[in-house]
Amino acid sequence: MYKILVADAISSEGLAPLLGHDTIQVVQKKVSEVDDLATYDALLVRSATKVTDELLSQMTNVKIVARAGVGVDNIDIDAATKRGVIVINAPNGNTISTAEHTFAMMASLVRHIPQANISVKSREWNRSSFVGTELYKKQLGIIGFGRIGSEIAKRAKAFGMGVHVFDPFLTAARAEKLGVNAVELEQLLAVADIITVHTPLTKETKGILNADTLSKTKKGVYLLNCARGGIIDEEALIPFLQSGHVKGVALDVFEVEPPVSQPLLEFEQVIATPHLGASTKEAQLNVAEDVAQEVLNYLNGNPVSSSINLPTLSKDVFEKIHPFSSLTKKMGSLLSQCMKEPVQDITVTYGGTVADLETTYITRGFLSGFLQHRVDRSVNEVNASMITKERGITFGERFSNETEGYSNVIKVEVRGDHSSFTLTGTYVQDYGPRIVNIQSFNIDFYPDGHLLYIRHSDKPGVIGRVGKILGDHDVNIATMQVGRKQKGGEAIMMLSFDKSLDEAIVQRLQAFDDIVSVRKINL
Numbered sequence: 001m002y003k004i005l006v007a008d009a010i011s012s013e014g015l016a017p018l019l020g021h022d023t024i025q026v027v028q029k030k031v032s033e034v035d036d037l038a039t040y041d042a043l044l045v046r047s048a049t050k051v052t053d054e055l056l057s058q059m060t061n062v063k064i065v066a067r068a069g070v071g072v073d074n075i076d077i078d079a080a081t082k083r084g085v086i087v088i089n090a091p092n093g094n095t096i097s098t099a100e101h102t103f104a105m106m107a108s109l110v111r112h113i114p115q116a117n118i119s120v121k122s123r124e125w126n127r128s129s130f131v132g133t134e135l136y137k138k139q140l141g142i143i144g145f146g147r148i149g150s151e152i153a154k155r156a157k158a159f160g161m162g163v164h165v166f167d168p169f170l171t172a173a174r175a176e177k178l179g180v181n182a183v184e185l186e187q188l189l190a191v192a193d194i195i196t197v198h199t200p201l202t203k204e205t206k207g208i209l210n211a212d213t214l215s216k217t218k219k220g221v222y223l224l225n226c227a228r229g230g231i232i233d234e235e236a237l238i239p240f241l242q243s244g245h246v247k248g249v250a251l252d253v254f255e256v257e258p259p260v261s262q263p264l265l266e267f268e269q270v271i272a273t274p275h276l277g278a279s280t281k282e283a284q285l286n287v288a289e290d291v292a293q294e295v296l297n298y299l300n301g302n303p304v305s306s307s308i309n310l311p312t313l314s315k316d317v318f319e320k321i322h323p324f325s326s327l328t329k330k331m332g333s334l335l336s337q338c339m340k341e342p343v344q345d346i347t348v349t350y351g352g353t354v355a356d357l358e359t360t361y362i363t364r365g366f367l368s369g370f371l372q373h374r375v376d377r378s379v380n381e382v383n384a385s386m387i388t389k390e391r392g393i394t395f396g397e398r399f400s401n402e403t404e405g406y407s408n409v410i411k412v413e414v415r416g417d418h419s420s421f422t423l424t425g426t427y428v429q430d431y432g433p434r435i436v437n438i439q440s441f442n443i444d445f446y447p448d449g450h451l452l453y454i455r456h457s458d459k460p461g462v463i464g465r466v467g468k469i470l471g472d473h474d475v476n477i478a479t480m481q482v483g484r485k486q487k488g489g490e491a492i493m494m495l496s497f498d499k500s501l502d503e504a505i506v507q508r509l510q511a512f513d514d515i516v517s518v519r520k521i522n523l
């Protein structure tokens with residue numbers, strides 16, 4: 001049974017994919033109203049709930065946090081990643097609503113509609129106080145030209161405006177295709193009659209409109225922020241409004257929401273809405289449906305398409321990758337149990353067909369399998385690379401043309417403080433994962449269940465003695481593979497059992513002269 005906490009107001013209709021399953025319970029409550037946070041598997045939020053490290057530390061069972069919207073600045077992504085919690089959002093569903101809201105705010109701003117509305121409702125008829133400005137032929141500056149910014153540009157062009165955009169990630173080809181003028185920030189500031197921001201809130205965009213940049217804008221400029229509070233520095237705006245340099249401001253978002261003690265709201269020429277950009281029936285249905293489907297996918301072990309902290313894979317790609325990442329997870333676990341010492345470096349080499357896939361995901365599989373025996377917290381593909389780096393272990397990928405006769409081959413070399421260990425695996429279509437080489441010994445076994453890895457001398461009687469001891473303890477050997485490099489040299493044995501072996505048996509085997517080492521492995 002999976003428990004899902006819907007902590008903000010998310011469309012119930014949109015959550016339909018999660019409802020009506022015997023194995024899923026959906027609870028709609030604010031975090032503060034829940035006293036069994038540790039029992040939830042998934043958390044769904046909008047912008048109101050702050051998903052902090054502290055909250056995640058209480059939700060010990062949570063596997064996925066879904067943001068029914070775009071901005072994830074209310075979620076501590078690093079804290080989620082560290083805990084192996086995947087974070088997803090719904091980036092497409094509210095684009096149009098937010099672009100339309102921004103445009104409504106722009107028209108309201110230059111025609112003083114909110115102020116005039118208040119005046120008429122106060123039974124005034126004061127036409128001369130509300131003389132506005134046309135949008136036609138005005139120059140619009142858009143900072144951040146992603147989904148919403150580009151929808152605004154289309155609407156601005158329909159209104160006959162000139163459109164100038166600043167976005168360091170915008171290619172000239174895309175700007176040309178969308179018929180906008182791509183400029184540097186300074187140029188945009190100098191030319192725009194109206195400036196609207198549509199970036200995420202990041203270290204780079206926080207206060208991108210500040211005292212310095214505002215001083216470079218045209219006198220009488222209008223500003224809009226329907227993206228995130230703080231992209232326009234609220235405090236820096238005040239003197240520009242007082243002097244009339246900034247003629248009007250439209251705000252849908254604030255540095256602190258709700259903006260109870262925000263002095264900007266005292267200004268007649270500042271109009272505001274309470275973070276309504278995405279608040280339409282359509283947008284809410286879209287984003288709720290998107291996250292509901294994604295959460296369902298994730299809980300069912302299928303790929304998600306809008307993850308913030310995991311490489312995004314399509315269903316087709318995921319299906320191709322999954323057998324390899326399951327193999328590398330087993331290889332990581334096996335290797336970690338065979339090689340007890342601290343490790344310094346991990347290299348994964350891909351050969352054959354697997355080299356054409358998204359190998360970062362497959363490498364993460366290895367790291368998570370490897371680390372699960374060495375860290376005291378849950379580790380998976382989400383946090384595996386982060387924890388590996390935190391532990392000071394370097395890791396990298398290589399690609400090789402050498403496939404050793406297999407259609408695909410994954411070779412891992414782990415370097416420790418005193419020794420190194422190599423393991424090679426392959427995935428055989430319709431047959432499954434196989435380990436085909438350990439420490440340069442050719443072998444062939446299925447990496448699963450309860451195993452015993454024995455290094456021994458290639459001498460008559462060794463295998464018989466091992467069998468006898470196991471038989472004396474009433475242990476049934478399910479499978480057995482041996483490998484050696486040369487006659488009479490060192491050899492290896494890999495045995496599998498139906499249940500885990502007692503430590504006492506391992507000790508007895510280890511006591512033999514001709515046995516170099518014995519490792520009990522559980523996969």
Ligand SMILES: NC(=O)C1=CN([C@@H]2O[C@H](COP(=O)(O)OP(=O)(O)OC[C@H]3O[C@@H](n4cnc5c(N)ncnc54)[C@H](O)[C@@H]3O)[C@@H](O)[C@H]2O)C=CC1
Nearest residue numbers: 071144145146147148167169198199200204226227277278
């Ligand atoms: N008011 C509301 O209710 C809503 C607000 N939003 C907010 O709108 C913003 C934009 O959303 P989308 O267009 O969907 O995101 P997006 O990711 O499609 O676009 C953001 C754009 O900002 C650009 N950018 C990043 N750093 C930049 C920088 N330093 N300078 C200039 N451009 C930069 C990126 O290259 C990207 O093109 C987000 O902050 C989001 O949270 C989104 C939906 C509703």
Ligand SMILES: O=C(O)C(=O)COP(=O)(O)O
Nearest residue numbers: 046047048069070071278
């Ligand atoms: O999607 C976004 O980034 C938004 O800002 C919308 O926020 P909301 O879901 O309406 O709280």
